[in-house]
Amino acid sequence: MKILGIETSCDETAAAVVEDGARILSNVVVSQIDIFKEYGGVIPEVAARSHLEAMMPVVNKALSDASCNWDDIDAIAVTHAPGLLGSLLIGTLTARTLAILHDKPLYAVHHLKSHVYANWLDSTGENRLSPASGPLKSACPSFSPSARLKPIFPLIALVVSGGHTQILYMAGHNQFEIIGTTNDDAVGECFDKVAKILGLPYPGGPSIAKAALTGDASKYKFPHPKVPELDFSFSGLKTAVLRAVQKEVGVPISYPSHQLKELLNPKQVADFAASFQKTAVDILIEKLKMALEQHPDVKSVVVAGGVSANEVLRKALKEAYFPAPKLSGDNGAMVAAAAYYEVQSGVKSTDPYSLNIYPRVSIEK
Ligand SMILES: Nc1ncnc2c1ncn2[C@@H]1O[C@H](COP(=O)(O)OP(=O)(O)OP(=O)(O)O)[C@@H](O)[C@H]1O
Ligand SMILES: [Mg+2]
Structure with missing residues (x-):
């Protein structure tokens, strides 16, 4: 199962294609660190605008790096909570639109679940050989x-x-x-x-x-x-x-x-x-x-x-x-991995017309 994972909860615009929750076919991360170095921290409004500019080029690169077209993608997964409101909106609106346009099931993933599931991506465990x-x-x-x-x-x-x-x-x-x-x-x-x-x-x-x-x-x-x-x-x-x-x-x-x-x-x-x-x-x-x-x-x-x-x-x-050090920070591969294990656990896909965002919500909810 190939899942396109989209992540925009803070200041990284990211998308990746992951097969069966483990094999990373592509992983594109555009970081806004250089913008925010000058200010010493993230400015939410600027972050949202930067996501808007970077989002579709990042998604398209994730697909082309994975040598995939839309027919190859089985589902789309996106971070819908928690995070910066404007940042979450850009990622979820993109994912909702793409899910409707290409008729794909949509999975909404909690950001901390994604961080945890970075540990199931291939390359995990190499430190444990x-x-x-x-x-x-x-x-x-x-x-x-x-x-x-x-x-x-x-x-x-x-x-x-x-x-x-x-x-x-x-x-x-x-x-x-x-x-x-x-x-x-x-x-x-x-x-x-x-x-x-x-x-x-x-x-x-x-x-x-x-x-x-x-x-x-x-x-x-x-x-x-x-x-x-x-x-x-x-x-x-x-x-x-x-x-x-x-x-x-x-x-x-x-x-x-x-x-x-x-x-x-x-x-x-x-x-x-x-x-x-x-x-x-x-x-x-x-x-x-x-x-x-x-x-x-x-x-x-x-x-x-x-x-x-x-x-x-x-x-x-x-x-x-x-996780491999480059998968410790925010990325789309971990979102796709978390969604894969949601699918395996019987979680149903979300209605792309009504998916909401939750800037502050516990992983237990
Ligand atoms: N080598 C490192 N040592 C210690 N801290 C680090 C290192 N690399 C990154 N960090 C810290 O990790 C944090 C960023 O991590 P992450 O991207 O997971 O946070 P976030 O997505 O902004 O927050 P959250 O995941 O809780 O929503 C920053 O506070 C950064 O300073
Ligand atoms: Mg994070």
Whole structure:
């Protein structure tokens, strides 16, 4: 089954053709990062307009890269929630129009499901071709860090992205239970905010990771938030970094955070980046271990979302599944994979005349 997946929930215009939820025939992503570098973040109205310009060329390229015409496509899948309202509208209106025009079934997919299903695309599991030992095995007796290409159920998914930080329990395909979530900022958002304090370019995650390469991760100590059970909090970590930087450069806490970068030298930036990154990764692993202790039936762990591209996190969690780094961020292939498993689970297609968007809705709904 060949599915055309369309993704426009934030600032990437993306389309891909995927066969049977795994084999990527094409994957086209046009990122708006260069536009938003100048502003240090996404401007929703500008993002929507950029999607409008890029959308059809991206869809056409996805079809031609896959050597497909419309007769070869069995279904269309599109992100309809959650995300920026204007961005979601461009993707869904395109998908609805194409579904009507070419008489194809249409599937509406939740963005976090797509991030999770990036772990079923081919190339997943390559990091697992040799059995690894690490912090997870000791937390859960049934967890099996043996070499397998695809994750097995029941599993735990750690979703770490720009807008979400959640731990999900999946008893089977297309079954999602939220067992942990952030009370405030997402971890990706925290990377982005700390990068701003340190004067590193948008998006903050890759900039922090790069700066941290030459830094000393043990130079600064940041406390782990005291959040009960499997929930997270990242706003306190961002403030802890801010206070530590202010102390380091000798200014009061009222000093404007956007001016701190002028007082930091490259060594301090590298050490702050490395120390912050280590703390964020340690917090994620601590909660993941706790989740495994509480769910001793779990057999696999998958990590998903933009922050799953982080090398320090990947090295620390060799026992887990990660998408290929280029599939960690937003893309159309993961949308097509998620839709394929919806079809396999008996989910019915959506009416293209009435498909709605939901900028804020839980994966459990
Ligand atoms: N190497 C990295 N290390 C840490 N964070 C990273 C890395 N690469 C990207 N990120 C972070 O990932 C986030 C973007 O991920 P993603 O595209 O999944 O988020 P989003 O789609 O905007 O949000 P959501 O998926 O929650 O709707 C950004 O916060 C970015 O800084
Ligand atoms: Mg995303």
